[in-house]
Amino acid sequence: MSELSHDSTAEDTQLRSEIDRSLRHPVMFFFTSGATWLAVSLILGIVASIKSHNPGFLGECSLLQYGRVFPAHLNALVYGWGAQAGFGVLIWLMARLSRQPSRNAGTILVAGHIWNLGVAIGVGGILFGHGTGKQWMEFPTFVWPVLLAAYAVIAIWAVIAFRVRRGDHVYISQWYLLGAVIWFPWIYLTANLYVNVFDVHPLMATAINRWFRQAMILLFFAPIAIASAYYITAKVTARAIYNYTYSVGGFWALAIIAPWAGMHAVMGSPIPVFLQYVGAAATMLVAVPLIGAGVNILKTAAQSGEATAHSPSLRFTVAGVFGMLLLALLGLLLAHPKAIAYTQFSTAVYGYEVLALYGFFSMCMFGAIYFIVPRVTRREWLSRRLIRTHFWFSIYGVLLIVLFCSVLGGFQQGAAQRAYDESWSSAVLSGFPFVVATTLAWCAILYANVFFCIHLTLMWLRLGRRSSHPTLLRHDHASVGPHGPEGDIEEIENAKA
Amino acid sequence: MSDPVTNKPDLDDSTNVNVDAAAAERENHMFTEGAEPLSLWVILGSAIVVLIGGGVLFGGHVFDYKNFVKKGYVREKAPDDGAGGAKPKPAIAAYKAIGKKVYDSCSTCHQPAGEGNMSFPPLADSEWVTGPSMRPAMIILNGMHKPVTVNGKQYDGVMPTMGDGMDAKKLAGILNFIRNSFGNKADKLITVEMAEDAIAAAKERGSGPVSADELNEKYNRDLKGAELPMDTPVDPKTLEPATAAE
Structure with missing residues (x-):
């Protein structure tokens, strides 16, 4: 059993350290700037949410009206936080799994700055009234080629790392990462060309826009989150993936089903009917690979319950996987043609997207960040209380948003909108309590992430704990943790000396 | 693990692995090829999803070009006191x-x-x-x-x-x-x-x-x-x- 030892050899440790060191600047840049954009997006989201039940809030400054703040909020969330957190995890995880240090950290860092500049110009453009009005594509149209070019420079190194990988084995996370790397430019380029460049019929452009949003969730954010979850779970628990064959099958099922999803959102409009029905069916069927991956990861984590409870990385990851299962079920519910009649023009779609972006993707990214940052900064997280606050307020916030936007508010608002012998204002008023509750939920998430942002910034400034103890979420100091015996560096060294 | 001096080489002259790469050092080695049997519930759950999704896909509307928009989706007739929007x-x-x-x-x-x-x-x-x-x-x-x-x-x-x-x-x-x-x-x-x-x-x-x-x-x-x-x-x-x- 010697080849099955969990203990790392010195060569392993050295290689890991080399990889971590080689990527520390771009990875930390993506995480910290992503967390900052997340905070910006949350503040904008709260303003938009308050505006929707209290339009006089913040006066009549055109910069801060709902029609500008809301798209700025979503785009900052998607491109500022989501994509950047994804990039950070992508390049680090791909380098680690391919066992190759990066030699192009500087290039990636420059591209990361360009990406950030693009997002900043885009968000500013939206706020100053130059948004395109196409959801998730509201940045002024000159921004998207810049973002695509920056992406190409960042992601190409992940592909190259994969090409020059050591060893033949391709781990399941690499499949997912490679999928995301290839699918993102396809989705982003296609959608932007057809919506912003070519003279496409506006109705079809709307349908393509809805396909784009669904594809971004299922073909970019989801694969990165699943890749990270498979890796973190196997790594922290030191267990084999519960059923490896099934995980590979899940990847291919996602690859086959997910590209069809999205156009069900415009059901009832005069676009070819098969697009609507195939879109609805694909959004529902994508639950199969998501459930498959989710159960596989949870079964793996369940073999080591203590690690799940104590490791912040694994705890966030498991929460994100539960978010993925919830997303699969919500997709099954919301995409059914009978439900679409109610939820098509209600807040349900927003709730679904928030669950995908925060409850699923972001939670997995937080898990990865709690794992990666101590390695690249060589410092441990400062405070488990900050981590706990981040975890619980995130969970409460996102569950409330899903409950109020998608499940309760979405259907009630949809039903009120369908009662066309009532005035429209009564349909708007019927959603009032849910909108107020959504504001409160966003405030909880902002509270969580302000602390996360501060914590991460301190880590970035290399002010983390200099110790060999991992920061674990437990109340007592047990002598033996999930990662082996603990002790102060000096104690160990003194003992060995 | 008996002798830290030979077992844990320094990464460079100034860095001690034991202190600075502690996180990388305590990492577990990964095993990937698990082959536990799939739970029956996963298979059943997936089958239900496939049934519902397949019902939408093969419900007879996908290539129904005669009805450009599905008939059943049109709203039912408004009640008599409705304020417009009723079927002509x-x-x-x-x-x-x-x-x-x-x-x-x-x-x-x-x-x-x-x-x-x-x-x-x-x-x-x-x-x-x-x-x-x-x-x-x-x-x-x-x-x-x-x-x-x-x-x-x-x-x-x-x-x-x-x-x-x-x-x-x-x-x-x-x-x-x-x-x-x-x-x-x-x-x-x-x-x-x-x-x-x-x-x-x-x-x-x-x-x-x-x-x-x-x-x-x-x-x-x-x-x-x-x-x-x-x-x-x-x-x-x-x-x-x-x-x-x-």
């Missing part, structure tokens, strides 16, 4: 539906089947009803006194004015109803515009019941206005022709 109806049916309600106040004298009684003339098979449309409109709006002869029989009953609170829509409705019920069959639809013509004429004339002679003298003509084929789809509430597709 053929014009004659929509007008008669409005007229039928108005006729409730006529049926005490003219009888539900329009046969009339001793003092009040029948509406069924009456030249006054189906003839030039200005005459029945003026009778309704102003009332009628002095005897009138219908189908060779004289009737002496006085008809009170019905014009108060009767708008063009209701007038058009009641006219179309009496002209196309009880076995009557008019060739033209009385539109709202035509009814407005009658209301304008009644206003110009001033109040007071009309007589048969006056009608024949002054108002022996059809109402003016653009004609509308009887089966044009119109909104049952507003009576506007439904231009856009439902």
Whole structure:
């Protein structure tokens, strides 16, 4: 059993350290700037949410009206936080799994700055009234080629790392990462060309826009989150993936089903009917690979319950996987043609997207960040209380948003909108309590992430704990943790000396 | 792990692995090839998802190009008191539906089947009803006194004015109803515009019941206005022709 030892050899440790060191600047840049954009997006989201039940809030400054703040909020969330957190995890995880240090950290860092500049110009453009009005594509149209070019420079190194990988084995996370790397430019380029460049019929452009949003969730954010979850779970628990064959099958099922999803959102409009029905069916069927991956990861984590409870990385990851299962079920519910009649023009779609972006993707990214940052900064997280606050307020916030936007508010608002012998204002008023509750939920998430942002910034400034103890979420100091015996560096060294 | 000096090489001159790469050092080695049996519940759950999703996909609508938009998705008919947005109806049916309600106040004298009684003339098979449309409109709006002869029989009953609170829509409705019920069959639809013509004429004339002679003298003509084929789809509430597709 010697080849099955969990203990790392010195060569392993050295290689890991080399990889971590080689990527520390771009990875930390993506995480910290992503967390900052997340905070910006949350503040904008709260303003938009308050505006929707209290339009006089913040006066009549055109910069801060709902029609500008809301798209700025979503785009900052998607491109500022989501994509950047994804990039950070992508390049680090791909380098680690391919066992190759990066030699192009500087290039990636420059591209990361360009990406950030693009997002900043885009968000500013939206706020100053130059948004395109196409959801998730509201940045002024000159921004998207810049973002695509920056992406190409960042992601190409992940592909190259994969090409020059050591060893033949391709781990399941690499499949997912490679999928995301290839699918993102396809989705982003296609959608932007057809919506912003070519003279496409506006109705079809709307349908393509809805396909784009669904594809971004299922073909970019989801694969990165699943890749990270498979890796973190196997790594922290030191267990084999519960059923490896099934995980590979899940990847291919996602690859086959997910590209069809999205156009069900415009059901009832005069676009070819098969697009609507195939879109609805694909959004529902994508639950199969998501459930498959989710159960596989949870079964793996369940073999080591203590690690799940104590490791912040694994705890966030498991929460994100539960978010993925919830997303699969919500997709099954919301995409059914009978439900679409109610939820098509209600807040349900927003709730679904928030669950995908925060409850699923972001939670997995937080898990990865709690794992990666101590390695690249060589410092441990400062405070488990900050981590706990981040975890619980995130969970409460996102569950409330899903409950109020998608499940309760979405259907009630949809039903009120369908009662066309009532005035429209009564349909708007019927959603009032849910909108107020959504504001409160966003405030909880902002509270969580302000602390996360501060914590991460301190880590970035290399002010983390200099110790060999991992920061674990437990109340007592047990002598033996999930990662082996603990002790102060000096104690160990003194003992060995 | 016996000897840290040989087992844990420094990464570079200034860095001690034991201290600075502690996180990387304590990492577990990964095993990937688990092959535990799949839980029956996962298979069952996935099968249910496939069944529901397949039902949507193969429910018979995917390549249904004849119905460009699925029929079942069109909203059901609005309730009668709905404020518009209801399914269009053929014009004659929509007008008669409005007229039928108005006729409730006529049926005490003219009888539900329009046969009339001793003092009040029948509406069924009456030249006054189906003839030039200005005459029945003026009778309704102003009332009628002095005897009138219908189908060779004289009737002496006085008809009170019905014009108060009767708008063009209701007038058009009641006219179309009496002209196309009880076995009557008019060739033209009385539109709202035509009814407005009658209301304008009644206003110009001033109040007071009309007589048969006056009608024949002054108002022996059809109402003016653009004609509308009887089966044009119109909104049952507003009576506007439904231009856009439902």
